[in-house]
Amino acid sequence: MAYICIGKIINTHGIKGEVKIESYSDFDEERYTKGKQVYICVDEKYLPVMVASYRKHKGFPLVSFVDLQNINFVEQYKGCEIYIDEADRKQLKKGEYYRKDIVGLTVVDEEGITLGKIISVEETLGAQNNLRLQLEDAKEVLVPYIPMIVKNVDLDKKVMMIHRMGGLL
Structure with a gap:
């Protein structure tokens, strides 16, 4: 089991x-x-x-x-x-994911450049959760988990694509 x-x-x-x-x-x-x-x-x-x-x-x-x-x-x-x-486990709607399924995903930008890995999902009192990424240089950053930034999640390939906004990374 x-x-x-x-x-x-x-x-x-x-x-x-x-x-x-x-x-x-x-x-x-x-x-x-x-x-x-x-x-x-x-x-x-x-x-x-x-x-x-x-x-x-x-x-x-x-x-x-x-x-x-x-x-x-x-x-x-x-x-x-x-x-x-x-x-x-509850079946989720399309575009929804369990934390355990996205922690560990490799994060790439829209050009396919590897940025780092998701090390945790953090709840906020605000409107959205944040993704804590460990970047390639070992620095950690928080990225809002919103559709404007998270463009694609491929659980089979273990990759999340995000849009790099100015000042975000």
């Missing part, structure tokens, strides 16, 4: 077994629906757990799991990542 990481348990919340999650997903409500199965990765083993509850608190998902509704049961999972079965 293949797994996709959707978040990381960063802390406990209260005494009833809720955990605070740093989410890597844009679909938290869907991922943590009551009754959904997710997997906590502990020492490279995937522990299946069933979601008992989900809510947002100060921008973070708070989730509890069936049979783990006590702080003493969940404390040990702080720092562990949460996964779903890849078969449960």
